[in-house]
Amino acid sequence: xxxxxxRGPKRVRAVQKPMPEIKxxxxxxxxxxxxCICGSDLHLYNGNVPDTRVGTTFGHEFVGEVVEIGSEVxxxxxxxxxxxxxxxxxxxxxxxxxxxxxxxxxxxxxxxAVGAIFGYSHTAGGYDGGQAEYARVPYANVxxxxxxxxxxxxxxxxxxDVVPTGYQAAEMAGIQTGDTVVVFGAGPVGIMAAxxxxxxxxxxxxxxxxxxYRLDFARNYSYCEAYNFEEIGDPVVFIKKITDWIGADCVxxxxxxxxxxxxxxxxxGRKLLLQAGSxxxxxxxxxxxxxxxVVSIVGVYGPTDNLIPIGNVLNKGLTIRANQASxxxxxxxxxxxxQNGTLNPKGLITHRIPLAEVADGYRMFSAKLDNCIKPVxxx
Amino acid sequence: xxxxxxxxxxxxxxxPGWGVDADPKNDPTYPMRYPRMNVGQDxxxxxxxxxxxxxxxxxxxxxxxxxxxxxYGTTVPPSGLSGMIRRVAFRYSENRYRHxxxxxxxxxxxxxxxxxxxxxxxxxxxxxxxKGYPVEWKHNRTSLIIKLATVAAVAAGTVVLLSSGxxxxxxxxxxxxxxx
Ligand SMILES: NC(=O)c1ccc[n+]([C@@H]2O[C@H](COP(=O)([O-])OP(=O)(O)OC[C@H]3O[C@@H](n4cnc5c(N)ncnc54)[C@H](O)[C@@H]3O)[C@@H](O)[C@H]2O)c1
Ligand SMILES: [Zn+2]
Ligand SMILES: [Zn+2]
Numbered sequence: 131x132x133x134x135x136x137r138g139p140k141r142v143r144a145v146q147k148p149m150p151e152i153k154x155x156x157x158x159x160x161x162x163x164x165x166c167i168c169g170s171d172l173h174l175y176n177g178n179v180p181d182t183r184v185g186t187t188f189g190h191e192f193v194g195e196v197v198e199i200g201s202e203v204x205x206x207x208x209x210x211x212x213x214x215x216x217x218x219x220x221x222x223x224x225x226x227x228x229x230x231x232x233x234x235x236x237x238x239x240x241x242x243a244v245g246a247i248f249g250y251s252h253t254a255g256g257y258d259g260g261q262a263e264y265a266r267v268p269y270a271n272v273x274x275x276x277x278x279x280x281x282x283x284x285x286x287x288x289x290x291d292v293v294p295t296g297y298q299a300a301e302m303a304g305i306q307t308g309d310t311v312v313v314f315g316a317g318p319v320g321i322m323a324a325x326x327x328x329x330x331x332x333x334x335x336x337x338x339x340x341x342x343y344r345l346d347f348a349r350n351y352s353y354c355e356a357y358n359f360e361e362i363g364d365p366v367v368f369i370k371k372i373t374d375w376i377g378a379d380c381v382x383x384x385x386x387x388x389x390x391x392x393x394x395x396x397x398x399g400r401k402l403l404l405q406a407g408s409x410x411x412x413x414x415x416x417x418x419x420x421x422x423x424v425v426s427i428v429g430v431y432g433p434t435d436n437l438i439p440i441g442n443v444l445n446k447g448l449t450i451r452a453n454q455a456s457x458x459x460x461x462x463x464x465x466x467x468x469q470n471g472t473l474n475p476k477g478l479i480t481h482r483i484p485l486a487e488v489a490d491g492y493r494m495f496s497a498k499l500d501n502c503i504k505p506v507x508x509x
Numbered sequence: 510x511x512x513x514x515x516x517x518x519x520x521x522x523x524x525p526g527w528g529v530d531a532d533p534k535n536d537p538t539y540p541m542r543y544p545r546m547n548v549g550q551d552x553x554x555x556x557x558x559x560x561x562x563x564x565x566x567x568x569x570x571x572x573x574x575x576x577x578x579x580x581y582g583t584t585v586p587p588s589g590l591s592g593m594i595r596r597v598a599f600r601y602s603e604n605r606y607r608h609x610x611x612x613x614x615x616x617x618x619x620x621x622x623x624x625x626x627x628x629x630x631x632x633x634x635x636x637x638x639x640k641g642y643p644v645e646w647k648h649n650r651t652s653l654i655i656k657l658a659t660v661a662a663v664a665a666g667t668v669v670l671l672s673s674g675x676x677x678x679x680x681x682x683x684x685x686x687x688x689x
Contacts, residue, residue, distance in 0.1 A: 137620070137623050137624075137634065137639055138619075138620035138623060139620070140640050140641075141620075141634075141636060141639040141640055142639060142641075143634075143635075143638070143639045153562050153564060153580070153583060154560060154561075154562040154579075154580045155560045156558070156560065156580075157580075177616060177617075180609050180612035180613045180616065181595065181612045181615070181616065182616055183584075183585040183587075183591075183616070183619055184585070184616075184619045184620060184622065184623035185584070185585045185623070186584055186585055187584070202560060218580070220557075220558050220579060220580070222556055222557065222558055223556060223557065224548070224551055224554050224555075224556070227544070227551070227556075228540070228544050228545060228546060229539070229540070229544060230540055233540075235574075235578070236557055236558055236578045236579040236580065237578050237579070237580055237581070238578055238581070239568050239569070239570050239571065239574070239577045239578045239581045240568070240569055240570065240571055240599075241571050241603055242571050242573040242574050242603060243603055246578075246582075252569070252582070252585075253612075255578075255581060255582045256568075256581060256582030256583070256584055256585070257582035257584065258582065258584045268580040269558075269580065298539065301530075301535065301538055301539055302538055302539060304535060304536035304537070304538050305531075305535070306531075306533065306535075306536065307528065307531050307533075328521060328524045328526065328527050328528075329526050329527070329528070329529055329530040329531075330528070330530050330531050330532075330535065331521075331527065331528040331530075331531030332521065333521055334521075349516070353519055353524045355516040355518075356516065357516070403613060424536075432609075433603060433609060434606070434609050451538070451539075451540075451541075453539075453540055456539070456540075459539075463530070467526065471525070472525055472526035472529065473526070489638055489639050489640065489641040490641045490643060490644035491641075492641055493640065493641025493642070493644050493645055494641070494644050494648070496641075497645060497649060499644060499645065499647075499648040499649055500648045
């Protein structure tokens with residue numbers, strides 16, 4: 131089968147690989163119909179996630195058709211079309227039973243701090259991902275969800291990650307009616323977080339990025355104010371100024387380890403790998419939220435350390451909430467939002483790329499070429 | 510500032526779905542929320558799936574857990590020099606740099622192994638295509654030319670430097686691992 135193949139930092143290709151096999155009685159094999167490239171894949175692509183082995187297939191956002199099931203799979207049958215949450219979760223462990231499907235304890239042998247994610251290095255369990263014609267899907271009774279009748283595959287594939295992550299970012303921000311919410315990052319996740327902040331009753335939503343085309347997109351798609359951090363001077367002072375010098379009630383970091391905007395962070399975090407990525411966005415978030423406010427982090431950082439102003443967290447009395455999205459937990463509500471037209475995930479997709487051209491897809495998304503917001507690969 | 514002009518204020522109540530999920534009790538929220546429980550409240554805190562995956566793929570296990578998880582990934586087991594480094598890294602917990610830094614180093618060694626492996630299979634990797642430069646050429650030509658010219662200049666400089674004396678050898682060994 132054709133599959134994406136990681137060769138080293140910023141080097142990927144599509145090659146023939148052996149078909150995946152059932153390894154556990156709760157496994158299913160899925161023929162992939164749509165699969166996306168995500169901002170999270172860029173951390174791998176740039177070589178910043180420890181234990182990313184050459185020869186791995188990436189891809190944690192995919193939908194497809196079940197072609198084979200293990201002996202204990204009861205909730206799916208061959209021919210079913212499923213959307214597959216990006217987390218691999220057993221549904222039975224101490225954490226899964228608390229709805230923490232992004233923190234399952236029975237799917238990743240190699241790291242206890244990280245849940246298991248398809249195609250996301252050995253630090254996230256060593257699974258091959260969905261940027262391939264076929265994928266092995268463990269715990270098929272738990273994660274994979276049958277795509278409702280009439281739902282577009284493009285909407286479905288974004289329900290595997292982007293929509294739940296954006297929604298959970300807003301949820302974890304603890305938004306109360308009328309709150310001012312600032313979102314750092316106008317990638318697919320930040321745009322969705324800004325859109326979802328309104329669902330929780332935000333009174334004002336502001337998004338910050340440096341890509342003008344993404345800011346334009348966010349203004350229309352997320353009905354929010356959008357500002358370019360390269361044009362507003364110090365973004366923290368700017369946010370104070372536009373919030374009557376109080377600070378935002380809630381701030382969301384939807385940037386993560388590839389953040390730009392601060393040379394020291396970029397050099398130590400992204401070039402020298404002395405930090406687990408550049409912590410510029412979370413730094414700005416802590417400093418621009420009001421005293422007693424909430425910082426919600428969905429931007430992904432690596433497993434070592436980051437330079438952040440923890441003293442300000444203390445002195446300002448902040449609450450920080452962060453997690454990988456618990457996709458399965460949120461799906462019932464989010465499917466409703468898509469079905470009744472409140473959310474329009476497929477509106478984020480700007481590019482459709484054949485899997486064979488995966489290297490171009492990564493470059494396009496990573497270098498933000500051709501006004502790319504969200505690329506989908508078609509196997 | 511042009512930006513501010515475009516940012517006309519909006520009445521939130523006109524936005525589709527405004528406030529539909531508003532919940533005054535949403536603070537504290539996920540994950541510190543019902544059904545939160547500690548180990549004592551959990552009737553079966555050690556519960557695991559009944560069937561465990563069994564195969565002889567080499568798995569490296571975090572020493573912060575007592576067992577292999579009920580399912581695990583089987584892609585690219587450790588091998589070669591990078592595999593040896595990874596095995597050593599896994600003697601230390603996730604709490605230690607001795608765990609993570611060798612893993613990052615092993616990843617770089619692995620890149621060289623990957624290139625050698627390609628050659629061993631009679632394949633010359635098309636690095637220009639793997640880096641997606643064709644699409645950069647199409648949409649961002651000037652910056653690509655500058656980038657490639659810089660790489661060429663640095664490479665030429667290194668060759669000149671090396672051919673003028675042998676003492677810089679260490680640096681040269683590291684170069685292929687950071688191809689950008
Ligand atoms: N927690 C989760 O479950 C989860 C799931 C999916 C993605 N993510 C993470 O969310 C983040 C965003 O994902 P994405 O797909 O939108 O990625 P993306 O790379 O498309 O978007 C990131 C955006 O941030 C902008 N940016 C860079 N530095 C900035 C700064 N200092 N301030 C403001 N904006 C800045 C970039 O220009 C870019 O537009 C990534 O870190 C990704 O790993 C987390
Ligand atoms: Zn993703
Ligand atoms: Zn679990």
